[in-house]
Amino acid sequence: MCLSTSGKCNSIFPLTTVPYLRNGAKFNFILILLLNLLLNSRSQLLINVQNQGGEVIQESITSNVSEDIITLEFQKTDGTLITQVIDFRNEVKIVKALVLGEEERGQSQYQVMCFVTKFNKGDFISSDAMAKLRQKNPSTIRTPEDDKGRETFTMTSWVHLNRSLPITRHLQTVCAEAADATYVRSVDLKAWSELPGSSISSLEAATEKFPDTLFSRCNEVSGLWAPCLCTLETCIGWYPCGLKYCKAKNGGDSSAAQPNYRCGIKTCRKCSQFTYYVRQKQQCLWDE
Structure with a gap:
């Protein structure tokens, strides 16, 4: 896999030659240009990734250039479906987890949680x-x-999806099934409020803080209907975390300095651990 915008990596960007036609040349050129823009506005990769347990899962990574978002999705071996959406314009990362229920313990077929955090460019x-x-x-x-290890997030509030536009307009669609289980941190609200066009009042109006009472971890609570602090961990086993640059050849002219060009990507692994309030331990049976 390689990446280049300089023509150095021909397997990435085969150049399309446009024959010059006296009649309708301008129309043909514009048509091809529009088709290329349409194809390049959204693209998808399917990546086979080996996790730390030696199992192979398939990741789907979709880029939407016109929306300036990237969506990464995969299904864990236990059936949990993980979706990560990065909104570059608003510096927002959404991690959605669809966890299959344990019917023998009274759970519904599945439950969905969304964790919304500040994305670091x-x-x-x-x-x-x-x-x-x-x-x-x-x-x-x-x-x-590169293994980036584990980053921990202690969520502090719920997000009201019908008022979530100040955070990102993608929340309502991505987290539609997590209307009562979309979470955010106060520290991220403050960070977003410093972005141009944002304000802390509009961001806080979209959220509701957890109860102030100190609660025990769910794995320390015996009653299934008691409130507690749940922990969920997700690991992205492979993702492109940076670009690699190669030095251009000077063609024998040592005095001609050539700019470096993109010639590949750096790939990383990273885990995220989310701790958040649940009204019933029944909503956190995996954390035992």
């Missing part, structure tokens, strides 16, 4: 760069170059 390549990635060998089983 540089943690993932841009949607534009992502859209230009191509695979030479799609069946290859990939492992990341």
Whole structure:
């Protein structure tokens, strides 16, 4: 897999030659340009990833350049479906987890939670760069170059989806099934409020803080209907976390300094651990 916008990596960007036609040349050129824009506005990669347990899962990574978002999705071996959406414009990351229920313990078929955090620029390549990635060998089983370890998040509030537009307009659609289980941190609300066009009042109006009472961890609570603090961990086994640059050859002219060009990507693995309030331990049976 490689990445380039300089023409150095021909497997990524084969140049389309447009024959010059006296009649309708301008129309043909515009038509091809529009088709290329349409194809490049949204692209998808399917990546075979080996997790730390040696099992292979398939990740789907979709880039939407016009919306400036990237969506990464995969299903864990226990059936849990993880969806991560990065909204670059608003510096928002959404992690959605669909967890299958345990019917023998009185749970419904599944439950959905969303965790909304501030996205740090540089943690993932841009949607534009992502859209230009191509695979030479799609069946290859990939492992990341760098393990970023685990980052912990202690959520402090619920998000009201019908008032979530000040955070990101994508929340209502991505987290529609998690209307009562979408969570955010106060520290991230403050960080977003410092972005141009944002305000802490509009952000806080979209949220409701957890009860002030100190609660025990769910794995320390015996009653299924007692409130507690739940923990859920998700790990993204492979993702493009940065670009690689190669030095351009000077063609024998040592005095001619050539700019470096993009020639590949750096890949990473990272886990996120979310701690949040649940009204009943029944909503957190995996944390035992």
